[in-house]
Amino acid sequence: MSDKPNLDELFERRVTYPDVEPQLRLSRLVGLENQKTRLAKVVGLLVNPAGLAAWAKKHHPGAQMLLDIVLRRPPLVILAGDVGSGKTELAETIGDAVARSEGIDITLLPLSLSTRGQGRVGEMTQLLTAAFEHTVAEATRLKSASGRARGAVILLVDEADALAQSREAAQMHHEDRAGVNAFIRGIDRIANAKLPAAVLMCTNRLSALDPAVRRRAADVLSFARPDTEQRRFVLSSRLETVGFTGCHVDALVELTGPAPGRREYGFTFSDLTQRLLPAIVLDAYPGRAMDGARAVEIARAMAPTPPFKDGEFVGARP
Template sequence: MTSQDDLFHPVIQLPEPTRYDRYRRLVGLEDTKLRLRKEAALLADPRRLQQWAAAHHGGDVAALTLFADRAPLFVFAGDVGSGKSALAESFGCDLSDYLDLPVNLYRLKLATRGSGMVGEMTSLIGGAFAHMHTAGARATGPRGVRAVQILVVDEADALVQSREAQQMHHEDRAGVDAFLAGIDSLAGAKVPVIVVLCTNRVGALDPALMRRAAATFTFARPDDHQRHAVLSQALDGLGIAAGTIGKLVTLTGPTADRPGHTFSDLTQRLVPTAVLNAFPDRPVNDEDLLVLAESLRPTPVFTEEN
């Protein structure tokens, strides 16, 4: 019998300090965060939409029926280092505060693809959704929702790639069918479960899955405003001049022969490298950062052929 440990990485109850810090560091994504909070809140606790309709429209609103059978599925699509996986694993902290409820973060293991044995992948995926159903049902009672479950599937294209691909193995097709059945079973089930698929190859996902998504969030490389916000936050306390930050924004932007830097290029490569170069003998200075920004190549753009 398949256990929870076979299907998921250790479950994390949110809010949790490390992930909340990660959520706050994702600057420049305020519009995405706000939309995500609203979408997630309505999927997790549909009664809130009814309460809104009663307060602002007298309660009899035909549009509410359009929300009844929405699949609790989000697709996070974007290039490497664009923040999609970090947000997928941390937005539950904000949702927990907003709903004043605990949020349980589940992360599906890629082991659910199985070893290729006939029926194994279908069984594993079915087991994962059955577990989420059970967890969601336990968190729902007469007085309403007591906890929200978020299931994150990273590198989702490895699990639910399009069944139209000619080279696709029969077992993989069966796995996609099982995943779609799992999503359909959650739609309208009124259990507080949200599924988030993260992918660098949104074009590789099965079209039927994309049609079911309640929302698709597209993550791009940061623009000038976003890079300024990221760098200003990351460099706070180092005494770096405002003019230098402006130059860094320009140096890390796109040019004719390369793309702009990703969020992770700035926060995991540029600034940490400058700190490590200065440690332990001297402070970080403006020139350190400018020289690094000129020499640091951005992460290559991910393509469907990668």
């Protein structure tokens, strides 16, 4: 790749908030209240750092040193954990909550490393450098002298496992190191210029993430598979309206959980919403109505997606 990547090559699709579609998707996420709140606060403070000073003036006058610690954090949040647990979904929709609470427009620039930058040497570094350059340019236009930004930009680096190489650091290919360095330079640039921009990074392998990247994160949010109550909520909220009885829902909740002795993990959120529930619907369509006993059979025959071998997140919730 000799030329700089153009905008269309760089970002998948630009999203602007507020918008009803991400608002609805955000509201449908189950069990992520903690992650939602923390992420919204970090992004909100990048847009409006004066908000923290106003809060301190009211409750803790004289706490400036404490505020500085919070405000000097780098504009990076890592979303880490199991597959199909809502990392991408939350990263793609949180901008809506902040846009509404701060009363501004926010733009999401989604960069996926899984489908890009795996090719020629130098490509990932070039992609990251160009993505940060573009983010900085947009955020600079939105910064205002009076403190509160006119808007904000979220750069989403999804499927960032390409940057998650620390375990193999000793043998790390020169190109991988260069990608990590480009990423770190980009974060530092946004931080030093105090721009209204946040970088969200999603990865399935936190423990393999480069320590220099990890150290820069203002927050690391962890994501896990649904527990019993969360599976019950996802399943019953979708199935009780079609007339499934409690005992069939109970059986589905049980079958989609860990199976002692056989497997230590249960279904992921996406196993439930994108595999099991559609399978139940399509099994009945178009000839007959859905029924609970048949749904239980379908669940019994289905296996959950195996976890990434990261250890750290299997079964753990913040």
